[in-house]
Amino acid sequence: MTQENRSGRPQGRPPEGDSRLTRTESQLRGPFLLFFISSVIWLLAASVLGVIAALQQGSLAGGPFRDCEILTYGHVAAAQHNLFVYGWGFNAFFALNLWLLSQLGRFELRNGWLATLGGVFWNLALTYGVVLIFAGNQTGFALLEFPREVGPVLAVAFLLAGFWPIVAFARRPTGHTFASQWFVVAASFAFPLTYLLAQLLILWQPASGVVQAIAHSWFVSNLLHLWFGASALAAIYYFLPKVLGRTISAYYLAPVAFWSFVLFAGWTGPAALIGAPVPLWLQSVGVVAGAMLIIPVIITAINFHGTLSSEGGWSRAWNDTTLRFVTFGAVAFTVFGVLNAIFSFRGYNAVTRFTSFAAGQEQLLTYAFATMVLFGAAYFVLPRLTGSLWPSAKLVHVHFWSTALGAVASIVALLVGGWENGKQLADASVSFQQIAKSTTSWNTVLTVSAVLLLVGHIAFALNAFGMILKSSAPASAGRHD
Amino acid sequence: MKNLNSLLAGIFLAVAFPFGALVVSSQVQLGSLGPAPAEEGGPLFPSREPGLAIQGRAVYVSLGCVSCHTQQVRPAGQGSDIARGYGVRASVARDYVLQKPVLLGERRIGPDLANYGARTKDLAVVHTAIKHGGQFTFLYTGAKQEVASERAVALAAYLQSLRQDYSSPEAKLKK
Numbered sequence: 001m002t003q004e005n006r007s008g009r010p011q012g013r014p015p016e017g018d019s020r021l022t023r024t025e026s027q028l029r030g031p032f033l034l035f036f037i038s039s040v041i042w043l044l045a046a047s048v049l050g051v052i053a054a055l056q057q058g059s060l061a062g063g064p065f066r067d068c069e070i071l072t073y074g075h076v077a078a079a080q081h082n083l084f085v086y087g088w089g090f091n092a093f094f095a096l097n098l099w100l101l102s103q104l105g106r107f108e109l110r111n112g113w114l115a116t117l118g119g120v121f122w123n124l125a126l127t128y129g130v131v132l133i134f135a136g137n138q139t140g141f142a143l144l145e146f147p148r149e150v151g152p153v154l155a156v157a158f159l160l161a162g163f164w165p166i167v168a169f170a171r172r173p174t175g176h177t178f179a180s181q182w183f184v185v186a187a188s189f190a191f192p193l194t195y196l197l198a199q200l201l202i203l204w205q206p207a208s209g210v211v212q213a214i215a216h217s218w219f220v221s222n223l224l225h226l227w228f229g230a231s232a233l234a235a236i237y238y239f240l241p242k243v244l245g246r247t248i249s250a251y252y253l254a255p256v257a258f259w260s261f262v263l264f265a266g267w268t269g270p271a272a273l274i275g276a277p278v279p280l281w282l283q284s285v286g287v288v289a290g291a292m293l294i295i296p297v298i299i300t301a302i303n304f305h306g307t308l309s310s311e312g313g314w315s316r317a318w319n320d321t322t323l324r325f326v327t328f329g330a331v332a333f334t335v336f337g338v339l340n341a342i343f344s345f346r347g348y349n350a351v352t353r354f355t356s357f358a359a360g361q362e363q364l365l366t367y368a369f370a371t372m373v374l375f376g377a378a379y380f381v382l383p384r385l386t387g388s389l390w391p392s393a394k395l396v397h398v399h400f401w402s403t404a405l406g407a408v409a410s411i412v413a414l415l416v417g418g419w420e421n422g423k424q425l426a427d428a429s430v431s432f433q434q435i436a437k438s439t440t441s442w443n444t445v446l447t448v449s450a451v452l453l454l455v456g457h458i459a460f461a462l463n464a465f466g467m468i469l470k471s472s473a474p475a476s477a478g479r480h481d
Numbered sequence: 482m483k484n485l486n487s488l489l490a491g492i493f494l495a496v497a498f499p500f501g502a503l504v505v506s507s508q509v510q511l512g513s514l515g516p517a518p519a520e521e522g523g524p525l526f527p528s529r530e531p532g533l534a535i536q537g538r539a540v541y542v543s544l545g546c547v548s549c550h551t552q553q554v555r556p557a558g559q560g561s562d563i564a565r566g567y568g569v570r571a572s573v574a575r576d577y578v579l580q581k582p583v584l585l586g587e588r589r590i591g592p593d594l595a596n597y598g599a600r601t602k603d604l605a606v607v608h609t610a611i612k613h614g615g616q617f618t619f620l621y622t623g624a625k626q627e628v629a630s631e632r633a634v635a636l637a638a639y640l641q642s643l644r645q646d647y648s649s650p651e652a653k654l655k656k
Contacts, residue, residue: 057590061615069619074545136543140582170485185485186492193496201504202582208512209577213585215504222496262492266499275555276585277572279510282503350559354551354589425589428564432592
């Protein structure tokens with residue numbers, strides 16, 4: 001890394017960090033590791049459930065778990081979804097967002113125990129909620145399945161665990177700000193607001209009739225875009241220039257990307273209700289917002305792919321573990337945005353509606369984009385915080401190839417399989433039994449890719465936990481107080 | 482963007498404005514809907530659900546049936562819902578005003594159930610359907626799983642109560 005950027009650092013490039021463990025980082029270590037370790041445990045749990053759910057979906061009779069109430073598809077699918085989103089996605093981004101903003105704002109986390117407490121509450125509430133789902137107590141609203149008493153605990157835990165990036169932003173010493181900071185502040189602020197309002201109108205004081213479904217669609221799209229999307233974009237804006245040692249191309253467009261993303265994302269929800277018994281104007285708003293979301297997608301594509309395209313950036317990205325994952329995520333975001341804009345139009349939507357297509361789009365956003373970026377970030381941050389190296393290069397390879405293949409295979413199966421399925425559903429002369437038959441080959445692909453993802457996650461967990469254990473001796477290198 | 486307050490204000494508006502325009506305004510538009518007659522003096526629809534069906538809905542929610550079944554009929558021209566016999570007309574908001582929670586669903590791994598009660602009269606058929614070839618036989622007892630448990634009885638009553646085959650002010654059926 002070059003020295004001349006210390007002073008007069010150009011815009012579009014995060015500040016150079018010290019290669020030793022800085023004071024800000026040593027204060028982060030405790031809460032960061034708590035969030036990170038919990039996130040990986042939940043990821044493993046979710047992947048095991050993902051395999052079970054795939055096996056069951058492939059067989060109407062319930063697969064190997066027929067007649068087993070606890071492991072019935074409706075329980076497993078809900079638990080898997082919640083663990084992946086709230087267990088993995090939230091814990092991991094709590095860790096990463098906190099680390100990012102501390103780095104960018106030279107923030108010293110003095111009251112780290114509050115964050116730790118928040119992490120403990122968050123994970124206990126999550127465990128309780130998932131146990132209740134298996135016990136047959138769920139609400140029927142995707143990603144709000146936990147019985148309503150869990151919601152307030154999660155909200156308080158979020159404030160304790162996930163609000164620090166905003167504090168870090170407020171206390172930053174310099175006036176200059178960087179794109180990653182805006183996105184993380186947006187994620188940390190938008191989620192608790194959305195969650196509380198959704199809890200209120202769906203579970204505590206349910207709105208009347210289909211308004212519940214409208215509120216729910218608004219909630220889900222905010223959660224996916226403004227938590228997963230914004231947090232992962234922040235990470236790409238940080239790691240690309242950081243690791244490549246160059247500025248983001250056309251960085252002056254980044255504020256437009258930020259504001260257009262934040263402003264349009266909140267309106268896209270009703271696109272999930274096309275054809276449903278809700279007012280037509282509402283469905284149209286969702287469609288238009290989905291199409292407008294192409295603006296930030298194009299700008300981020302210029303920013304990211306432009307940065308990668310000069311001076312052999314792609315091959316350097318391929319040869320660097322962090323960038324290999326992060327770049328995978330950046331490409332996935334572009335693909336997601338383009339598909340999202342095309343397939344929110346009524347004609348296409350009438351075909352894909354009620355098929356696995358929407359799950360494919362979600363997998364593209366939450367896995368191929370956000371999760372891959374998180375993996376890349378872990379490869380960068382963990383060695384710094386633990387002061388040791390990744391134990392096994394082989395496991396890194398297994399991790400990349402099985403998650404990349406598993407992600408692509410599952411997304412293709414969900415999207416293409418969904419499209420085919422939709423074509424058949426649209427033809428009333430094709431019976432439901434015939435349709436079920438033709439989805440079996442896609443179900444096999446889904447099962448295989450669920451296994452691939454599980455294998456990749458085990459490799460990642462072994463490597464990460466090995467590294468953390470190795471470094472847990474208190475005299476980790478570079479600590480200086 | 483250097484100022485935290487203006488950043489937070491922008492984000493707040495980006496969350497609150499869609500919430501107000503999409504959610505609160507639909508509550509204003511639809512919140513006062515209730516059961517209504519299609520014509521002056523006609524019967525009120527949707528009708529109140531029997532108590533057993535309400536219990537059955539709780540079973541439906543608890544087992545996550547909504548992860549595979551929708552309960553909504555799209556208008557002609559969007560998909561083949563009506564041609565497939567999922568309903569005689571498109572669903573309208575009023576059909577759902579008595580349902581807690583509303584279970585529109587997002588996936589059709591199985592058929593739509595909005596009018597299951599209207600198309601299925603035979604209780605034995607309903608119980609066979611619930612079993613799904615083995616996935617839900619835990620709801621039954623007996624040597625051949627022929628005895629329905631309380632939950633299965635409630636679930637069947639709920640499924641048979643599902644119907645949107647009446648005229649309502651927004652969706653009149655041709656006589």
